[in-house]
Amino acid sequence: MDTAEFRRRGKEMVDYVADYLDNVEQRPVYPDVEPGYLRSLIPAEAPLEPEKYDDIMTDVERVIMPGVTHWHSPYFYAYFAAASSYPAMLADMLSTAIGCIGFSWAASPACTELETVMLDWLGKMLNLPEDFIAGTEGQGGGVIQGTASEATLVSMLAARCKAVRRIQASNPEKSEADILSKLVAYTSEQAHSSVERASLIAGVMMKKVPADNNYGVEGAMLKRMLEQDKADGLIPFYFCATLGTTPSCAFDHTTELGPICNEEQMWMHIDAAYAGSAFICPEFRPLLNGVEFADSFNFNPHKWLLVNFDCSTMWVKKRESIIGAFKMEPLYLKHENQESGLITDYRHWQIPLGRRFRSLKMWFVFRMYGLQGLQDHIRKQVDLAKEFESLVRADSRFEICAKVVMGLVCFRLKGSNGLSELLLKRITKSREIHLVPCQLSTRFVLRFAICARSTESRHIQHAWKHITKLTSEMLEYRH
Amino acid sequence: MDTAEFRRRGKEMVDYVADYLDNVEQRPVYPDVEPGYLRSLIPAEAPLEPEKYDDIMTDVERVIMPGVTHWHSPYFYAYFAAASSYPAMLADMLSTAIGCIGFSWAASPACTELETVMLDWLGKMLNLPEDFIAGTEGQGGGVIQGTASEATLVSMLAARCKAVRRIQASNPEKSEADILSKLVAYTSEQAHSSVERASLIAGVMMKKVPADNNYGVEGAMLKRMLEQDKADGLIPFYFCATLGTTPSCAFDHTTELGPICNEEQMWMHIDAAYAGSAFICPEFRPLLNGVEFADSFNFNPHKWLLVNFDCSTMWVKKRESIIGAFKMEPLYLKHENQESGLITDYRHWQIPLGRRFRSLKMWFVFRMYGLQGLQDHIRKQVDLAKEFESLVRADSRFEICAKVVMGLVCFRLKGSNGLSELLLKRITKSREIHLVPCQLSTRFVLRFAICARSTESRHIQHAWKHITKLTSEMLEYRH
Numbered sequence: 001m002d003t004a005e006f007r008r009r010g011k012e013m014v015d016y017v018a019d020y021l022d023n024v025e026q027r028p029v030y031p032d033v034e035p036g037y038l039r040s041l042i043p044a045e046a047p048l049e050p051e052k053y054d055d056i057m058t059d060v061e062r063v064i065m066p067g068v069t070h071w072h073s074p075y076f077y078a079y080f081a082a083a084s085s086y087p088a089m090l091a092d093m094l095s096t097a098i099g100c101i102g103f104s105w106a107a108s109p110a111c112t113e114l115e116t117v118m119l120d121w122l123g124k125m126l127n128l129p130e131d132f133i134a135g136t137e138g139q140g141g142g143v144i145q146g147t148a149s150e151a152t153l154v155s156m157l158a159a160r161c162k163a164v165r166r167i168q169a170s171n172p173e174k175s176e177a178d179i180l181s182k183l184v185a186y187t188s189e190q191a192h193s194s195v196e197r198a199s200l201i202a203g204v205m206m207k208k209v210p211a212d213n214n215y216g217v218e219g220a221m222l223k224r225m226l227e228q229d230k231a232d233g234l235i236p237f238y239f240c241a242t243l244g245t246t247p248s249c250a251f252d253h254t255t256e257l258g259p260i261c262n263e264e265q266m267w268m269h270i271d272a273a274y275a276g277s278a279f280i281c282p283e284f285r286p287l288l289n290g291v292e293f294a295d296s297f298n299f300n301p302h303k304w305l306l307v308n309f310d311c312s313t314m315w316v317k318k319r320e321s322i323i324g325a326f327k328m329e330p331l332y333l334k335h336e337n338q339e340s341g342l343i344t345d346y347r348h349w350q351i352p353l354g355r356r357f358r359s360l361k362m363w364f365v366f367r368m369y370g371l372q373g374l375q376d377h378i379r380k381q382v383d384l385a386k387e388f389e390s391l392v393r394a395d396s397r398f399e400i401c402a403k404v405v406m407g408l409v410c411f412r413l414k415g416s417n418g419l420s421e422l423l424l425k426r427i428t429k430s431r432e433i434h435l436v437p438c439q440l441s442t443r444f445v446l447r448f449a450i451c452a453r454s455t456e457s458r459h460i461q462h463a464w465k466h467i468t469k470l471t472s473e474m475l476e477y478r479h
Numbered sequence: 480m481d482t483a484e485f486r487r488r489g490k491e492m493v494d495y496v497a498d499y500l501d502n503v504e505q506r507p508v509y510p511d512v513e514p515g516y517l518r519s520l521i522p523a524e525a526p527l528e529p530e531k532y533d534d535i536m537t538d539v540e541r542v543i544m545p546g547v548t549h550w551h552s553p554y555f556y557a558y559f560a561a562a563s564s565y566p567a568m569l570a571d572m573l574s575t576a577i578g579c580i581g582f583s584w585a586a587s588p589a590c591t592e593l594e595t596v597m598l599d600w601l602g603k604m605l606n607l608p609e610d611f612i613a614g615t616e617g618q619g620g621g622v623i624q625g626t627a628s629e630a631t632l633v634s635m636l637a638a639r640c641k642a643v644r645r646i647q648a649s650n651p652e653k654s655e656a657d658i659l660s661k662l663v664a665y666t667s668e669q670a671h672s673s674v675e676r677a678s679l680i681a682g683v684m685m686k687k688v689p690a691d692n693n694y695g696v697e698g699a700m701l702k703r704m705l706e707q708d709k710a711d712g713l714i715p716f717y718f719c720a721t722l723g724t725t726p727s728c729a730f731d732h733t734t735e736l737g738p739i740c741n742e743e744q745m746w747m748h749i750d751a752a753y754a755g756s757a758f759i760c761p762e763f764r765p766l767l768n769g770v771e772f773a774d775s776f777n778f779n780p781h782k783w784l785l786v787n788f789d790c791s792t793m794w795v796k797k798r799e800s801i802i803g804a805f806k807m808e809p810l811y812l813k814h815e816n817q818e819s820g821l822i823t824d825y826r827h828w829q830i831p832l833g834r835r836f837r838s839l840k841m842w843f844v845f846r847m848y849g850l851q852g853l854q855d856h857i858r859k860q861v862d863l864a865k866e867f868e869s870l871v872r873a874d875s876r877f878e879i880c881a882k883v884v885m886g887l888v889c890f891r892l893k894g895s896n897g898l899s900e901l902l903l904k905r906i907t908k909s910r911e912i913h914l915v916p917c918q919l920s921t922r923f924v925l926r927f928a929i930c931a932r933s934t935e936s937r938h939i940q941h942a943w944k945h946i947t948k949l950t951s952e953m954l955e956y957r958h
Contacts, residue, residue: 001564001565001566001847002565003497003500003501003565005565006493006496006497006565006568006569007493007494007497009565009569010490010493010496010497010565010568010569010572011489011490011493013493013569013572013573014485014486014489014490014492014493014572015486016573016576017485017489017572017573017575017576018482018485018486018489020576020577021482021576022482031588031589033588033589035584035588035822036592036615037588037592038588038589038592038593038596039592039595039596039615042596044599044603045600045603045604046600046601046603046604046845046846046849046850047845047846047849047850048849048850048851049849049851049852050846050847050848050849050852051846051847051849053566053847055846056842056843056846056847060573063589063593064577064589064593064839065589066589067587067588067589067592068577068579068587068588068589068590069579069585069586069587069588070577070579071577071578071579071580071587072577072578079580079586082578082579082580084576084578085480086480086481086482086484086485086488086489087480088575089485089489089572089575089576090485090488090489090492092571092572092575093489093492093493093496093568093571093572094492094495094496094539096496096567096568096571096787097495097496097499097500097563097568098499098547098549098550098551099550099551099561099563099787099788100547100548100549100550100561101550101558101561101788105514106548107548107558108546108547108548108550109510109512109514109516109517109546109547109548110510110512110517110542110543110544110545110546110547111547113515113516113517113518113546114517114542114543116518117517117518117521120523121524121525122525124523124524124525125524125525136515136518146625146831146833147831147832147833148832149830149831149832149833150830150831153830157680160682175660176660177656177657177659177660178656180656180659180660180682181654181655181656181659194832200804201636201680201681201830202680202682203639203659203681203682302833308575308578309578309580309833309835310831310833310835325679331726331916331917331918331923343514351628351629351632351680351830352625352626352628352629352789353626353627353628353673354625354626354628354781354788354789356788356789360543363535364535366525366526367525367526367529367530367534367535368480368529368530368532368535369529370525370526370527370528370529370530371525371526371527372527372528373528373529
């Protein structure tokens, strides 16, 4: 394909994309395919000779689209939102064309520098403490990770390294293996599975802290566990707090937890993967209080801030603690300006070596929406969640299972878990709307998350009508 | 930005991208900016209100482009190639629009299933042993990782888990901490820095195996180290072989190393990040011999197979060993079809949870080029490297430092390292071409890698003319 053909096909693709997104609500949100459906629809081997482009696009509709779960349908209410906006898409096209691999400053200065400044922009929108802002002299700063899972892992590795060095400094006789076997990381029982997974990767013990009745961890509860573990000869070194848990968007009490972590010389990481975007609104910012005690903070603009995946933004107070954890300097990655202080080599901040020019997406989105446009988006989606909550509350067969703070509504049918499980099966099978469950205490709960940018009140109303219709059918059938 | 404006701006962006790539050789390949250049060119904070799109595009030329290292300039010869092709870009646009986060089968069946089949297609192109092909019944199969660093880490974690389980099965009294402190991973002293980094992350010991005169590791050398380490009470559990090292594109002797690893119950991972793409050509396929002994194999189509970053393809013989290493099953990620055998939940195969629909890029590229078109691309770039090698060999001031097998030429000025270091400084400063150095034994060596898809003979000839001109000026000046 030469440039002339790309010009033609690229413009066709722009229209295909625009048509897809404009009409996505006409497609069944959840696909009607059986596992293994795709293999039989295409050849078993790649072609020897080039095929026609039109045949590929025909196959997109024949092979791909029937198997897509449409995350940007206004009837998609599963998991959490995946961000999507036109400015981000345009920036992504540009990023792909530039196609630099920005592992070091020299590998593409603009890629590194725009990222540092965009993280400062976003940090200021969140009113993050000055310690987290890079500026020209700061010791902290931000980085784009691929996912919150990676941010958690990177923070845990940095904490592990720091703890081992600190303990060896005062106890030079202790081996690293001995120390590692006694390190304990903590997180809420409500935390995302990726936190426990990080501890498996890092090879350290992980303990789950019980949450309170609102599914948040209190300081006293952590404190009690720490005392016991220290008495048992263990070494607490890391706590991952969650602001906006995945099951119910609950909030750990970071203003209580932070001082405890600081006192115990534990690294506090805050994972606000979903909720973080809302902190750009003054009315939600108090939920971030306590971040001043944290060593690192992370959230996903690729969830709720209109910057398409992947863009998980992470800030640290001391970049040295994160860089020091696994710095490698082979000659083929060295460059002249490396030690100047102004330079950031982001490869030291992350698990992969290579990285795309992702900050372009942030730049385009922030400028095309402005802070106010982004706030409008958050507020609109929270209002839609409140609207859905009212509908649920007005129907006495249902109950709300957790406080609705942002764009997530947790609800269930009163009575046995089996009822709600059956209802969810019917919802999934109907393919008109899509949502997933969670477990809160022992209860099976349905999660209704406002996801697509195009979701409006009429979609919420339709979704609720659909749910109540299935409920009535189901309850009738059972009688 | 509404859909109508996206149609207009998207088409403009297609033209901008086409113009950029068509004319990239007119731009200085390496930017003339000082560290910190960008911050002063843009505001310190995000705007409150939306800005005009045209202003952003003006700023792309004013702020971004002056700081870009142009990886797709035909005068870019640094690191290794970063793949770029129009079919991959079109697929990327589609992938961004679909915007699904394919962590599980249910989260978008097409995303998962196309990936499994594309990895089979590519595995067959490489003539991988049947064990690595998923098919409908296979125990192995492939996955797209973001980078080779992640593939290495994932394989090491799987090996670590397998080793601990195996040893505890026969020695139930041994603690995990005790076992971990004795595990040893091995790799060549020429291996990429990310291999050692993986061992830091995994918290296991790593030993570097000396390479032979051609910079490859021989079986005997590994064997000797293993015997010594076992005698010292250590537990060898993992070897990462490299096919096509980063410094000089050297090849470990996997046909010797493989049987040793199998005998010692060590996991053998093969990292062919750069060279792997060439194995689709029958004349290069013998270099992959020995892969039949490997537990996992990885290379980067995003380097040399025209699939834009990120797309690092990894195959395992037993998917269970990789999934088992860090499987987590919270309710919100469960789905009905999970246990059917045909299902793959790729989140268990990788470090991040989220993942883009990256197999679309492979599908578009394989179909628009065909196997023959891809082979043509590899062969053309190898020929260009040979052409450059001839030029170097014809100038008695220079020497070739490693056998030229693929698209990389390692060369230097005869004499002290200082000479070549000075030459590289002049090359970098001139900004006409861009390359990076490496170290081979004690020698400072210049790496000339054929990178851009648009590189032709005339660019190679020009580059050499430029290098010899700088050399002559430099040598004259010194006399």
